[in-house]
Each structure stands twice: as C-alpha cells, then as structure tokens.
Amino acid sequence: MINIGVIGYGYWGANLLRNFAESLATRPHVVVDPDPARLEVAQRRYQGVKTATDIHDIIDDPALDAVAIATPVSTHFDLAMTALRAGKHVWLEKPMTETSAQARQLIEEAEKRDLILLVDHTFIYTGAIRKMREIVASGDLGDVYYYDSTRINLGLFQRDVNVICDLAVHDFSILDFLLDEHPVAVTASGTTHFSGVPENLAYVTLFYSSGKIAHVNVNWLAPVKVRQILLGGSKKMIVYDDMAASEKIKVYDSGVKVTTSPQEIYQLLVGYRTGDMWAPKIDTTEALRIASEHFAKCIETGAAPVTDGRLGLRVVEVIEAATTSMHGRGETVQIEARGMKSWSPLSI
Amino acid sequence: MINIGVIGYGYWGANLLRNFAESLATRPHVVVDPDPARLEVAQRRYQGVKTATDIHDIIDDPALDAVAIATPVSTHFDLAMTALRAGKHVWLEKPMTETSAQARQLIEEAEKRDLILLVDHTFIYTGAIRKMREIVASGDLGDVYYYDSTRINLGLFQRDVNVICDLAVHDFSILDFLLDEHPVAVTASGTTHFSGVPENLAYVTLFYSSGKIAHVNVNWLAPVKVRQILLGGSKKMIVYDDMAASEKIKVYDSGVKVTTSPQEIYQLLVGYRTGDMWAPKIDTTEALRIASEHFAKCIETGAAPVTDGRLGLRVVEVIEAATTSMHGRGETVQIEARGMKSWSPLSI
Amino acid sequence: MINIGVIGYGYWGANLLRNFAESLATRPHVVVDPDPARLEVAQRRYQGVKTATDIHDIIDDPALDAVAIATPVSTHFDLAMTALRAGKHVWLEKPMTETSAQARQLIEEAEKRDLILLVDHTFIYTGAIRKMREIVASGDLGDVYYYDSTRINLGLFQRDVNVICDLAVHDFSILDFLLDEHPVAVTASGTTHFSGVPENLAYVTLFYSSGKIAHVNVNWLAPVKVRQILLGGSKKMIVYDDMAASEKIKVYDSGVKVTTSPQEIYQLLVGYRTGDMWAPKIDTTEALRIASEHFAKCIETGAAPVTDGRLGLRVVEVIEAATTSMHGRGETVQIEARGMKSWSPLSI
Amino acid sequence: MINIGVIGYGYWGANLLRNFAESLATRPHVVVDPDPARLEVAQRRYQGVKTATDIHDIIDDPALDAVAIATPVSTHFDLAMTALRAGKHVWLEKPMTETSAQARQLIEEAEKRDLILLVDHTFIYTGAIRKMREIVASGDLGDVYYYDSTRINLGLFQRDVNVICDLAVHDFSILDFLLDEHPVAVTASGTTHFSGVPENLAYVTLFYSSGKIAHVNVNWLAPVKVRQILLGGSKKMIVYDDMAASEKIKVYDSGVKVTTSPQEIYQLLVGYRTGDMWAPKIDTTEALRIASEHFAKCIETGAAPVTDGRLGLRVVEVIEAATTSMHGRGETVQIEARGMKSWSPLSI
DSSP, rough: OOOEEEEEOOOHHHHHHHHHHHHEEEEEEEOSSSSSHHHHHHHOTTTSEEEEESTTHTTTTTOOOEEOOOOOGHHHHHHHHHHHHOOEEEESSSOOOOSSSHHHHHHHHHHTTTOOOEOGGGGSSSSHHHHHHHHHHHHHTTTTEEEEEEEEOOOOOSSOOHHHHIIIIIHHHHHHHHSSSSOOEEEEEEEETTSSSSOOOEEEEEEOOSSSSEEEOOOOOOOEEEEEEEEEEESSSSEEETTSSSSEEEEEEEEEEEOOOOOOOTOSSSEEOOOEEEEEEOOSSSSSHHHHHHHHHHHOOOOOOTBBBHHHHHHHHHHHHHHHHHTTTTOEEEEEOOOOOOOOOOOO | OOOEEEEEEEEEHHHHHHHHHHHSSSSOOOEEEEEEHHHHHHHOOOOSSSSETHHHHHTTTTTTOOOEEOGGGGGGHHHHHHHTTTTTTEEEEEOOOOSSHHHHHHHHHHHHOOOOEEEEOOOGHHHHHEEEEEEEEHTTTOOOOEEEEEEEEEEOOOOOOOOOIIIHHHHHHHHHOOOOOOEEEEEEEEEOSSSSSSSSSEEEEEOOTTOOOOEEEEEEEEEEEEEEEEESSOEEEEEEETSSSSOOOOOOOOEEOOOOOOOOTTSSSSSEOOEEEEEEEOOOOOOHHHHHHHHHHHHHHOOOOBBBBHHHHHHHHHHHHHHHHTTTTTOOOOOOOOOOOOOOOOOO | EEEEEEEEOHHHHHHHHHHHHHHHEEEEEEEEEEHHHHHHHHHHTTTEEEEEEEHHHTTOOOTTTTTEEOOOOOOOOOHHHHHTTTTEEEEEEOOOOOOOHHHHHHHHHHHHHTTTTTOOGGGGGGGHHHHHHHHHHHHHTTTTHHHHHHHHHEEEOOOSOOHIIIIHHHHHHHHHHSSOOEEEEEEEEEOSSSTTTTSSSEEEEEEEETTTTEEEEEEEEEEEEEEEEEEEEEOEEEHHHOOOOOOOOEEOOEEEEEEEOOOOOOSSSSSEOOOEEEEEEOOOHHHHHHHHHHHHHHHHOOOOOOTBBBHHHHHEEEEEHHHHHTTTTTTOEEEOOOOOOOOOOOOO | EEEEEEESSSSHHHHHHHHHHHSSSSSEEEEEEEOOHHHHHHHHHOOSEEEESHHHHHHHHHTOOOEESSGGGGGHHHHHHHHHHTTTEEEEEESSSSSHHHHHHHHHHHHHTTOOOEEHHHHGGGGHHHHHHHHHOOOOOOSEEEEEEEEEEOOOOOOOOOOOOIIIIHHHHHHHHHOOOOOEEEEEEESSSSSSSSOEEEEEEETTSSEEEEEEEEEEEEEEEEEEEEEEEESEEEEEETTTHHHHHHEEEEEEOOOOOOOOOOOSSSEEOOEEEEEEEOOOSSSSHHHHHHHHHHHHOOOTTTTBHHHHHHHHHHHHHHHHHHHHOOOOOOEEEEEEOOOOOOOO
16 A cells, blocks of 8 residues: 655546555545645545645655656646655646756666656546557557557647647657657647747657657547547558547458559559458556556555556657757757667556 | 530549520531540430541631630640630530640630640539638638648559649639638658559648638548548537438637636636537539539630639649649648639639 | 535535535535445545535534535435425436425425425526527517437446436426426336336426427437437427537527418328528526526525425426336326416526 | 339339449349329430330330339239239339238239349438348347337328338338248337328337337438437347438447345345447448349349248238227237248358
C-alpha cells in the first residue's frame, strides 16, 4: 500500500484521488490545493483524507511515499524537483515540463536518488492502445506506413498552453509507445483566433527516417468531438475511434497490391483489396486504475514505469520542435535521433 | 438543345454521357475513345450516339456545338486547345491542366473566340456546397475561422497525378467558391509508399491574409472512406459529411465566447457555448445534371460559368504551390494575391 | 434540507446515495443493506453516513424525513407501507409494486397521512424527455400518430422480473408523461430462452381510443445496445437516440400529405415531404439530481410529484395487462379507461 | 441467351430491364406498359427493345422464352397464368399473388408444363443474406433464438397493398431462406392514419414450434430510414444493417451463459459474455444481376429456382395470416405446418 499526497484538486486531480482511493495498492493521505472551495468538495467526498493549502503538508510528511502532481504545466518542474529532493516518488501529469532541459534535470534527480518518476500519459494505459501495441508488435499490420490522428472538439481554452501541448501530446506519447522509431523532423501549422490566447488549432506532421509519416490534427474550436486514429500498414490497417460506445478498435484486412500489368493509358499501377474487418475485445478497465497500480508496483520493485521520465522527455522534445515549427509557419524542424527504449515484452 | 461530343468514355465519361443524354438541354452526338471495348459498351447503352476512335470525328463535325473532355490530365491542354480553335465550346474535367501557364492560354483562347470554357469542378454544383455558400454569404457563420477537410479512402492509385491533384483539388475549388479571399501561402507534406507512384497521402495547409486557415487531409490508403468538411465561424459552425445518407449538412449554433473574469491560476480566458443544431434540407438533384444545364445555358446566353477557366486556373495555381511545398518537405510557398471573382448573387 | 434513509445499496442505491449527498436539498443519514460488504463500500465513500442491516434503523429514526427504497420489486410494498405508517415520505424505485392492488393501497396510505410518495421513473426527469414533452405540448408535432421504442442490449438477466418489468416500464411511464391519453388495450408477445428464467425478450403494442398506437421492443439478448424512441406526428416527427453522444433529440420537419389526384393504376394517394431537421439543445443535468430536488421540494410544499403514486399505479396496470397478454400469446387485454392527470403547465 | 419480355415499366421494371440488358445470359426483347410516356423513356434508353401497350405483343411472340411481370399485385395471377398457358417461363415480382389459392394454381400450372416460375424475392440474392445463410448453416450461431427486423422509412403510400405486403414480405422470404423451419402461428398489430389507405405501420410476431420467435416492425411513416435485422443465437449473434455503407454484416461473439451460483437475493441466474466482433467481406454484386443469371440458368437446366413458387406460396401464406391477425387486432392465427424445401447445399 503506497501512501500518496496529491497536489492539485482540479478536474484531473479529482480523478487521481478517486483512483488512488479505490485501488487497493494506493492510499491518498493528503490533498493540497490553493482553493479552499475545492478542498471542501474533496473533504465531503473523502472524509478520511487530510486537506491543506501548503504543499509542505505533503513534502514534509514522512508518512508519504509518493507525490502526485496535477497542477498547471508551468509549476511541474519546481514541484516535482522539490518532491524528489524530499525523497518522494513522483507521479507527474503530462506534459512533464515546459522545457526539455527541465525534463532532463528531473530524470537525473530521480535516477540519482533511485526514485520512481512516472509521467501520466494516460492513453498508454487504455485497453485500446495496449491492444494496438499488441497488434503492431505481432507484425500483423506488416510495415507501418502512416499514423493519422484527429482530436477535435469545442474545448475549454487554456491560458498557459497551446492546443499541441494539450491534445497532440497524447499522440506524441502514443507514437512513442507504438513505434520502435523516433521522428527525425516535424512541420506544424497553427493559429489562434483570439488575441492573447495560445494557438487553438494546429496541424502537425512528423517524419521518420524509415519513411513513416504521422499527422495530428488538433482543434479546440470544432463543433463536434472526434477522437480518431488511423494506423495504416502494408497488410492491415487499424481505425481507433475513441468516441465509439463499443468496437473502438477495428482492424481492416484491407490494403494495396502493386500490379504489374503493362502500362497503358488509363492503366493503374496499384490496386486495392478489401477483406474482413475484425473488432477485438478490449479491456475496459479504467486506464487511471491500471496506471495507479503500475505506479505502486514500480515503487515496490524499482522497475522503470512504461511512461517513465525518458518517454516524458521525448514527448516534450517533440512538443518543443512542433511549437518552433508552428511559430515559423511550418518550417521543418529537425529532432535529434536518439535510442528508443528497448521493445521488450510489455508488462504494464 | 446543345449538341455535344464527348472525348473519353471512362468512369467519368460514362457519367457525362448519361447526363447529357437525360437532360433536355443537351444531346450527346458522338463519343470518342481509343478503346473499342469501351465504345461497344457505350453503343449498347446509347444506340443513337455515334462512336469513334479519332477525335477529329468530333472536332471536325460542324453539327457539334461543344466538346466535353474526360481524359487524363496530361491530355487536357492539347485537346481543349484543339477544340477551342475549331470553334467549339469546351467542358473540361478537373484539374483543368497540368500547369497554370497552360490554363492561362486556354482562358485567353476561349475569350478571344467568345467561347464558353467550363471546368467541371462538380462539387460546386452539389446541393450541399451551394447550401454552404448560401449560409456563408448570409453572414450566419460570422467570421470564418477555418476550413478543415478529410478525404480519405482505399482508392485506386493513379499513375499520372498525385493525391493532391486527385482529391485536394475538390477542396481548392470549394474554398474558391465559399470564400471571398484567395490563399496567400501554402505548406504541404506528403509521401508515397510505393516506388514510382505519385504521393498517395498528403496534408495541405493554406494561409489567408485575413488569418483564416484551411487544412486538407487526403489519403488513398485509408481503410475507411471519409468525406468530411468542417467550416468554423465565430457564430456558427458547419459539418458537411458527404458519406451521410441524410442530413449531410449540419449547422451548429456553437461557439466560443471570450470571458473577462479576472485571471487567476486555473482561470480560463475563453469559454464555449453550445446550442441547437440544424440540418437544412438539401437539393438532391445530381450535381452533373445541374452542371450540364448550366453549361447549356451559358452557351446560350454567353454568361461566364460559375466554374469558368479563371476558377480552374486559381485551382491549378494552388495545386502547383502545394506540390512544390510537398516536394520541399513542407517549405512555405507563396501564392500570388489576385482579385477574386465578384461575389455577386449566385445564379447556377 | 431533507434527511433521508436509503434502503438497498445495490447499483441504483449507490446512485441514489451519491445524488442525495451531492444535492444541497437532501442529506443521506443512514443506508441499510443486508450485505455487509456493500455497506463497507458505502462507508468508505461516505464516512458521515451511518450504515445498518436492519431497516428499523431507518424506520424508527425520528431524525429522518424520508425513506428511499431501492430493493427488489417483491419487497417494495411491505417496505413502503412500513415507512408510510412510520410517517416517512417515500421515494420508491420503479416499478412501484408487483400488483396494482398494492399500488392503490400505498397511494391511499400516503394520501391519508399527507405524505409524499414519489415513484422513481427517472426518464421523466431527463432533459430529453422533458424536451419531448415540451414539443408535444406545443402542438408542433400536430396529431401524434405513433410511439415506437427499442430498448435492447446484452443485459443481466433478472430472476424476479421479466424484461417488460425491467425495460418496457420506462416506456409506459414516458407514454403516460408525453400523452394526454391512457391506452385502452394491449397485446404482447415474448419468450424466454432459458428455463426457469422470466421472459428475456418481448414485443408490446398499446392501443389508444384516439387511434394512436405505441410499440415497445425490449430484449436482454441483443449484441448491440439500442435505446431509441420514434414519435410520429402529423406535422413533425421526433427521433430520440439515447445512445448518441450528442444531439439525442432530432425533430424532423417531415411528414405525409394526402394527395387528391385522380386514382389510376400506379397512382398513390399519399405522398411524403421532407424538410429540415432540428436538434434542440438538451439540459444535461443528471436526471436523478433533478428528481432528488423535486422530491425535496414536494416534501416542503406538499405538492404532488410529477411521478406520483397515481402515475406509478397506471404504469403497474399496463405492466399487468401486458404480462397477461404475453402469457396468453398475444391475446388482446383491455385496460380500464381512466382520467389522466391534468395537463397543466409542467413544473419539475 | 434467354429472350425476355417485360410487363410493367415502373420503378422496378426499369431495374429489371437494365439487368436483363446488361447480363450476357438474358436479352430483353419487348417491354409492355399501358403508359406511353413510360415507354418513351424506355425507348430512349434501350433503342433496340420493342415497346408495346398490349401484353399480347409479349404473350404471342414465339421468339420469347420468358416473361417478367412487374405490375401491381392484383394483376399478378392473371398475367402469370396467361404467360404460363402460352408456354412462357415466368419471373414474377413479390408478393407472388394476392391469395395463397392463386399461388397454388400458378405452381400447379408451371409444374404441369415444366416451366420455370421464379418469384423475385430479391433480398435472397444479396451478398449479405447469402452470407447470413452461410453462417447459420455452418452452425456458428448455435441455436437460433430470435430474428428481429426493423424496416421503416418515410415511404410512398400504396393504394392496393398494406405495409406488411410491401415491406414485411422481405422478412418472410428471408426467414424462409435462413431457417429450416416454418412459423406455426402469427400475431400482428397495425393501423392506418389515413382513411381509405391500407395500414401504414405494423408489428408482426411469428412463432415457431422450436421456440424461436421472429418479429418484424414495418412503417411507412418514419422520419428516418432503418433496415436492420438482428439474428440472435446461443453462441453468436448477427446484426445486418443494410443502410451501412460498409460492414453491413457484423457477427458478435457475444452471448449468455447460465450461471449456477446459489440463489440469494440480488443473485443473477444468467450472465453475459462479450467477445470479438467480426465483419466478413460481402459479395457486392447487384442482387438482381445474380437473380437474372440464376433465372436463365434454371431455364437452361430445368432446376427449381431458390425462390421458386413454393417459397413464394409460403410467403403469401404468412402475409395472409398476418393480415388476418392484424384485422383481428392481434388475435393469434395458426399457420399450417408444412414440409420445407430440403436444406441442401445452396447453389445460387
């Protein structure tokens, strides 16, 4: 049983508290938030949990094993560094930090102190993404050709981060998890329609040295909510529709075959084939519950989390590069090639 | 009654012949195709129509008022120029020509000879797009913020044109029709997964001097067919789903309101509102029928078609710029600012 | 602030407790359940609420104003009668009782003691059904022609009630709420595919003296979940899809017009027209929250709840008649005509 | 090559003519219709086909092998009998005749003369229904529990037949084709909302001696078009959505398992399981084309068509029983048990 203090009781902090409370592997002891009204709501729901407005009620409490940080991104670095220096394991919301330099410092500090640092890229713990990883790893898709994601809805605008940081971040982590390859370049376009507010829509393209291409369309100003990923392979293709009530993952036995017939006018070089479609059963356990228990287990065993600081860093690097490109109206920005985590059998 | 010769009896040429035959305003006299098997099919269906393999059976026939050209793009310029020089009105499939220079020559030739030159950007004649134009023109959307189109499916690969030429061309013409503004720059990324074949997926972003942004996602290698346009405005937003069996156009009374509350941490600057949705009745007349009759009427009255050579030229210019950007891996390419057609009341 | 004791902490009892806890108008004091494990869960979540296994911890507690009963139907009558006789207001889950005779006794007892008796036909408190009522009451539909409901899914089979009691009960209450008319006859067919288990699918048709007809298709053995109501009128028609993520209510400006053209062979007497579709914004407040506050307000003011014992009784009468017909393999069963509640302006 | 005369050039007659013309196995020679305007349309499209207003131009033409009858139901018997007596093979639209007595006479006449009599229950020739038959016959569904069909839309009202005759007829033929069992009883309810017009909505339930149950919901007055069949089995279940652009057939590995745990209060006897879903590839050849060629082949070989007069008769018997029940407001009507066609391997 891991004792946890939670910093920040906003929308996501409330989800954290609920999951830490309902899991048998974790127990929330203290929740800190600057807003007394939020704390009152937390207190009404969880009468055994202590509430406080000062983070030192968490940092200095020797009974706490870990700290979960669910605050605005601009505060992540300071809070996480303080927690690590106090010897606490850290659960950090995404994106990990504002800059890759900060992310590197946190990784170093955690490693020096043998502390677990988990970045909450929640999607990776969903049944759907784990199933996609399983299918990709099995080789059933053949060569992966492209990844194409749409994340649009009428969303609350954020003051401190742009839409890439808020929504495309999910795709950057999913790509890191699904593919055994890191993007080498990015081009992004985006705009804001309100002065003084960060970009509210953006289109990001990632290039891989293998020829793979990934595209992400994110938009806070769309009248309908879409959460859809296409993953095209040489043998099969996957459509993941996260808004579907059931059959979120569909695997299409469809593809393209190159024909060799003589080239005349009207002649096509490449034809297509369509076959069956298959929607595998997906584990519907709440992703946060799986992540909570993974966090507790990593603390117990010392194993690195699937979404460790290194994955978190790689995501921040892509966000940085994409934002630079967007501010340069689509100029291509290189991303440093780097070794990926080994693609060993997954054990979330 | 306009007498028409049709060059090319492929998939689209068959649609042209059927529409010219069923309309009371037009009559197909001759169909020319190099493939005798195709001609035999045409003959079986339309026994009164003459078939031939030599285009001079059309060009030299004084009984013909007009020529419809439904052949590969690479042949458009020569065939259209020949027809114009023979004094025929011309119906030309999209895209108009391979280069903007060719397009300019055709426009000049047609104007010199007072001949009608219609480029078959069919979408503009659909009930859905005409309804969208009507809504945009009414001001109901407020300021148009963005246009976002997805045209993906498992498509026949084409030897002579890339996917921008084949699919994004629709969006370039629709944008020209819907907006009273021309894009000033474009950035595009794309790739092919088969050597020797043009790009089979591409992502194109268009920039406008007003701050509008347009994005087009086209892909011949997707397992599902999507044909969707989002048009976001300051007051309302439209979703046009061309695959929907009914209610293709949905108008959302949704949007964003800038709030003025004091800025604290967690504070959002911009909130959203949602309201009713409205799906207007759409004219379901086949677009080609409307275009056929518009062509006949323009020939009779001498009026310029809605999709005249100038619109066709502007579309070719955007294709050229987008392809240049794609080959430069997303570099920004400027498009010359130019006067648009006057936005007079529409009379298709 | 109404003090409430909750009897039964199963799936629905947990929802009741949560709503009574979160509403400012109600406060749950005690929860009773025979299962200590359930009580432990309740205790963990709501540490201020007392738990007990004996209902007398509720019935005999003078601090409690009201009792909410969320137990199997077979226990409803005894528990509710005991609570009423102890002077408690009663919130009773649906269906109200096993027999209409029992329902009448409860109504009589509550009236004699001036106590509020609310039957939790939750659907009536949803934004969707309240919007439908508003549209019907406005006359916009014209004459209501038919009601057609499908409620199917792969459901947990119930030992003590058949699928009519479990699912069609929703439609019987919605019909009572939407229409100013009571059905006069019913015919029902159904079957079970497992020996010793009540009917798991049923088809029910209700007849009204005005000529209206209502049909309900309920099934616990369907691979997909459908929750759809069609309400057809002479001027407009409504489709209510409760599984839709948004636009649950769609109002179609479609209908039928009787034509008067001469009758020849092939001649149609009646044609159709299609027009716009409109999806009004729906209040998305949780229905149970609205019902909780309505209950508290009725207790304070003495007003009859919208879903009072009389509505509950009428629903039980229809269940009885439908079950009788089903056991008679579809024989028509008459329902006694009765005065409906006055259709005064609604004030939930 | 079978030479065919077509009687009736309405909506469906035009489809027949097109298919007979495009198939290499059949050739339309003459089309007869009382309406000269319709004949003119036919003539314009098929200049080699003779048109006439007198059916004797077909009946008396010795060059014709077969007659296709696409006229109102009330004329089916006389026209088909005349054609058979003239020695022609007969293609008859559904439903076969107004009465089962007439159907029996036609069967007898055809058998006496060794002529082919095909009733055009087109659905049976679709890829979707043939795939369903294949799955049922393979045993993959386990025991078939129920069939549940919804066929609703805003339809043209018909003067001479009710909605059962027009729409439920499809289900009666599909049931005959899918199941190796005939219904033994039927109950139906329905109504018309326009005086002097046949019933425009109906709900039909069929009972089988094995315990299977089938339900059909047909409605000409619905604002949305639905064409959906659920087929529930003990092992798997099928959903056939004919309005889906792709994946019309979905096979769910879902079902119910009877549990044997001790029966306490709240205890469920039967639980459910959910598994993968699978959408097999479907042959998309136009059903009429397959039926046309099947007709030609039966004429050549003398084999009985899959949709022969006996199948047509059984469908008419179910229509008669259902209509009788509907006019009796849902009274149960028995259907005579009868031997079904042998379930030999299918060879359409």
